[in-house]
Amino acid sequence: MHDLSPLTPLGNAEPSMETIGEVTLTEVTDVALASVAARLGREEDTRAALKKVIGADAPETSRHAGSTLRAFWTGPDQWMVEAPLETHEDLAKMLSNEIGAAASITEQTDAWCRFDLVGRDLFRALELLCAADTADWSGGEVQRCSIEHLGCFVLCRDPSTISILGPRSAAGSLHHALVTACHAAF
Numbered sequence: 001m002h003d004l005s006p007l008t009p010l011g012n013a014e015p016s017m018e019t020i021g022e023v024t025l026t027e028v029t030d031v032a033l034a035s036v037a038a039r040l041g042r043e044e045d046t047r048a049a050l051k052k053v054i055g056a057d058a059p060e061t062s063r064h065a066g067s068t069l070r071a072f073w074t075g076p077d078q079w080m081v082e083a084p085l086e087t088h089e090d091l092a093k094m095l096s097n098e099i100g101a102a103a104s105i106t107e108q109t110d111a112w113c114r115f116d117l118v119g120r121d122l123f124r125a126l127e128l129l130c131a132a133d134t135a136d137w138s139g140g141e142v143q144r145c146s147i148e149h150l151g152c153f154v155l156c157r158d159p160s161t162i163s164i165l166g167p168r169s170a171a172g173s174l175h176h177a178l179v180t181a182c183h184a185a186f
Helices: 043-054 091-102 123-129 168-185
Strands: 017-020 023-028 031-038 064-066 070-075 078-084 103-107 112-118 142-147 150-158 161-167
Touching (some): 017 168, 031 043, 043 070, 043 078, 043 091, 043 103, 070 142, 091 103, 150 168
Antiparallel strands (some): 017 023, 031 078, 031 103, 064 070, 070 078, 112 161, 150 161
16 A cells, blocks of 8 residues: 655645745645536526525625635636635535536646735735736635736735635746745835
8 A cells, every 4th residue: 555645736745834025925725626617507596506505695707705615706607616625625526416417516626726925015916927906905806817827816815815726737836926926026
């Protein structure tokens, strides 16, 4: 039997965390992800089921919502659902059971990496990375954008916390871009 140990997207045993100026950049690995895409003609059924699951209306364009289970908008009638990995390792299965045939559900946990930026004036680093206008964000916003040629999602949790999700296979490149922008901005 093999003796395997899980690694973070950056290839470490533990998530990385570093402080640059007054900003903290943290690799987040304790979140389960699953995508939800409404099937043709079942959009309202999917929205109603998603509302029941996250305890809030299905997020509209460029928004995210929920509490323990959160969803963010990824496209027309499409969302990504986040949940604590410790209690929702089988998130895709749970969503499939709750939403049923109204939507296509796909496990996404190991497809994405997530980095959180915590601090003040985070827009100073983000404006060096992407075209998202984040200076006036106050919480609940999400934007799909390109960072260093990588398709990413930028989510504003609150005025001092931004999450950036990118492809796990390019975690090192995304991390390098974030560190470089933070050094330049702070």
